[in-house]
Amino acid sequence: ALAFLTRPRAARIPLKGRHFFITGGSSGIGLALATAAAREGARVSILARNAARLEDARAAIRLATGQDVGVHQADVRDAAAVASALDAAGPVDVLVCNHGVFVAQELEKQDMEEVKWMVDINLMGTFHLIKAALPAMKARTRETSLPASIAIMSSQAGQVGVYGYTAYSASKFALTGLAESLQHEVVSDDIHVSLIFPPDTETPGLVEEKKKRPELTTIIADSSGGMKADDVAMKALTGIKSGRFIIPCNFEGAMLAIATSGLTPQSSPLIAFVEVIGAGLMRFVALCFQWNWFSTIENWCAKNKKHG
Numbered sequence: 573a574l575a576f577l578t579r580p581r582a583a584r585i586p587l588k589g590r591h592f593f594i595t596g597g598s599s600g601i602g603l604a605l606a607t608a609a610a611r612e613g614a615r616v617s618i619l620a621r622n623a624a625r626l627e628d629a630r631a632a633i634r635l636a637t638g639q640d641v642g643v644h645q646a647d648v649r650d651a652a653a654v655a656s657a658l659d660a661a662g663p664v665d666v667l668v669c670n671h672g673v674f675v676a677q678e679l680e681k682q683d684m685e686e687v688k689w690m691v692d693i694n695l696m697g698t699f700h701l702i703k704a705a706l707p708a709m710k711a712r713t714r715e716t717s718l719p720a721s722i723a724i725m726s727s728q729a730g731q732v733g734v735y736g737y738t739a740y741s742a743s744k745f746a747l748t749g750l751a752e753s754l755q756h757e758v759v760s761d762d763i764h765v766s767l768i769f770p771p772d773t774e775t776p777g778l779v780e781e782k783k784k785r786p787e788l789t790t791i792i793a794d795s796s797g798g799m800k801a802d803d804v805a806m807k808a809l810t811g812i813k814s815g816r817f818i819i820p821c822n823f824e825g826a827m828l829a830i831a832t833s834g835l836t837p838q839s840s841p842l843i844a845f846v847e848v849i850g851a852g853l854m855r856f857v858a859l860c861f862q863w864n865w866f867s868t869i870e871n872w873c874a875k876n877k878k879h880g
């Protein structure tokens with residue numbers, strides 16, 4: 573029954589010789605993904621703001637793969653700049669919206685400027701990219717009869733709210749609504765939407781974040797094991813090539829995906845089966861995690877009050 577029910581239909585999205593366009597391709601997870609895609613023979617374009625870091629990334633990818641990537645300097649908050657970068661790059665087969673910024677802070681302490689900055693880049697930047705890339709992507713799938721992909725980098729903090737992440741989690745949860753609705757709108761064009769949910773991943777961005785993130789954010793985030801950017805990139809690329817809507821990256825991520833499966837599109841009958849069977853159990857496991865997190869917060873607050 574599940575093999576009949578699961579939608580959208582499963583797809584294989586080839587990478588060789590196809591145009592792979594990724595934002596935030598100059599650092600961390602994005603750089604690892606751009607490198608992996610180049611290694612698989614895709615024509616890769618990377619977009620970010622800092623020109624020097626883009627050139628460093630281009631050199632690093634050439635060294636690792638022998639492939640030359642196209643570089644595009646733009647801020648994803650600037651819709652016109654994004655549109656002209658995509659014009660210059662040419663029609664895209666695999667669009668990866670990976671750019672992202674994060675500063676963990678209690679909402680009461682965080683400036684509204686910083687809240688808006690995260691929402692503008694993480695959420696609005698993704699809108700700008702998809703709006704700019706979609707028309708040519710549709711024309712291209714019609715022309716080539718090959719399926720295409722729009723992949724969006726979320727976070728495990730886009731599946732569950734975490735102390736210190738009110739703004740960041742909101743920006744990432746919002747991407748799920750965007751992705752689910754978009755999948756309905758592009759299914760008839762053979763475009764497959766993917767959401768990637770990494771845990772804490774060793775990147776320059778995480779090193780910066782850790783300098784000032786609240787202790788409780790770190791304690792709760794540590795419930796999920798950390799990963800290396802290359803391993804996240806491999807999980808992401810495998811998921812994108814299989815047209816998976818939800819792409820978890822580690823074991824905790826697989827549990828989160830079952831616990832949050834709700835009404836998400838699902839093209840794999842096998843994973844649908846695991847979701848149907850696992851739903852009740854994972855709800856129980858989730859309650860255990862929340863019990864643990866709330867206890868930790870309570871103890872931490874009690875301790876920190878005593879010490880003044």
Ligand SMILES: NC(=O)C1=CN([C@@H]2O[C@H](COP(=O)(O)OP(=O)(O)OC[C@H]3O[C@@H](n4cnc5c(N)ncnc54)[C@H](OP(=O)(O)O)[C@@H]3O)[C@@H](O)[C@H]2O)C=CC1
Nearest residue numbers: 596598599600601620621622647648672727772773775777
């Ligand atoms: N590292 C982690 O622990 C996790 C990260 N993620 C997500 O993965 C993605 C990548 O994270 P990570 O590799 O750690 O990040 P990094 O900070 O290492 O790299 C971020 C990349 O995005 C680019 N970027 C940032 N802002 C903009 C902008 N306004 N316009 C264009 N490009 C921009 C940066 O280039 P430049 O600054 O030059 O513009 C850089 O290339 C993010 O979406 C993040 O939320 C999800 C879960 C865990």
Ligand SMILES: CCCCCCCCCCCCCCCC(=O)[C@@H](N)CO
Nearest residue numbers: 674727728729772793796824827831858
């Ligand atoms: C069913 C039970 C599931 C149990 C597993 C729960 C584990 C959840 C941990 C949440 C971790 C959030 C990390 C965010 C990383 C990130 O995005 C920042 N580093 C910024 O980039």
